[in-house]
Amino acid sequence: MRMIHAEWQKIWSVRSSRIYLAATLLAGILAGVLFSLTIRVTQGRPLAEFEPMQIVSVNMLGVDVASIFLLLFIAMQIGREFQEKTIQSYLSATPARVRYFFAKTAVFFLIALVTGVVVALSTQLSGRFFVASVHKQMPPSAELWQFTAGVIVMPVFYALLTVCAPFSARNTAGGIAAPVFVLFLPELARFFPDMLQATTIPALPASAIHTLSGTAEKGSLEYTGVMAAFLVLGSWLLLSGTTAIWKFRKLDI
């Protein structure tokens, strides 16, 4: 617990980190609003022509923006400890490396969860406002809340994945590249032959998140079912975490 507290202090002691995290929240919320306001330009149709759930989901793209901000923040925070070797001064004081890894994971999990919840709720609210502004009926409550819950999984999952990446790569670039690669895997998978797509797409984190948020339609390649979705996300984190811990424990700092 005290190591988690120390990691917490490490982040909040630095002014630029505090500003960055506040900017992450603001960017996520404003991006949602901006996407709605500019939809006529970007999609070529006015907002009023979209389904209510589509209007809300456009706003909630702000969570994706916040996730990318967070991903960069986490990779920079951990990567710079390895690159500038400041981790040596901390490990001299707290040499239990596995606990050090989990303390960092816990802190970034909490930050990602809070960021996800705040941005998701804010963008859901702004989405409702835009739905009301075009005089449409609100989407069904169950659908809306499932979508919101599923969307919150995204920053949390990618934050945890990003924690593992710089521990394996030992630099910021690797810490950014690995989760971004995973983020864009679905785009890559679309180039695969159909048979390969059928086996790879359900195993991707994006499919799991879309299943949880209800955006993956039943019967589609992306849809896995809720339990399988959690299993897919858990497997990715287990694999990344095990690799990160193994490298962190065994190699010189």
Place this chain on the structure above:
Amino acid sequence: MIQLTSLTKKYGGKTAVNNVSFQIHPGVVTGFLGPNGAGKSTTIRMILNLAVPTAGSVTVDGRAFQSLDRPLAKVGAMVDTNMIDSRLTPEQYLRILATAAGLDRGRPGDVLSRAGLQAVAGKRIGTFSLGMRQRVGLAAALIGDPETIILDEPFNGLDVDGIHWLRDMLRDLAKQGRAVLVSSHLLSEVQAVADRIIMLAQGELIADMSMEELLEMSLSSYVQVQTDDAAKLYEILKAEGAQVDVLQDEKLRVRKMSQKQIGETAFRHGLGIYELMTHHPSLEQLFAELVEGKTEYRGSELRTDKGRVAP
């Protein structure tokens, strides 16, 4: 007590530390010396579990450093002060260490005061000079009130006052019964504080002894004697096993015999003594003797010809 046993570190085919064993003794300041690439920093990093030994082990009170319940109470280390997060203030940095180690909340204030950093406790470390950073590193090493203090090049960047302050502090820590290991390339600074010397060259341990033992062992240690009958004393001392050289002014240079023994021998034979002076080499001389032929990064010698450097 820190115990290194047959510690070896290899990087690919290169051996950085080879089968090194020693203890860091409590109550003394131990100077840890060696030329560049000798393996000092690697050894310190292995003690702190920052580098994993290829073979051998390091134990702190019989346990691995990383398995200690309160590591900062056992070992406080300053490895490289460039490795302190420059965005933090000393107060923030020490508070983070104190929190991680479960120390008393007042502890950062205590060590800040001891390191003379109260006035700059709230300023960013990134704005500090090297000497000030060294003080922050020392404060961090002391924060857990450790039994052993390991300092890598602590004199770097310190001004004269800082050097005096550090010397006094190291002596004071040793007096309190703590083990102090000081790695430095400033041999004169180590000589001023160290009771014991550990030397590495090309990754191998070449000396682990008290300063007195080292001085006695040195070929550069001798007693200079001036007597009323140099020839007679020469024969007597030679017969008693001393190594004696006659200098130009009829003085004798005696090795392998102490000042007291020479004085007593001369007295027994009724010889008058006008001068009896022990000469101890500087640590630089000792260092050169010990690492002769063991220096890895020695520059090639330049031949001089009438003041001009020959190709």
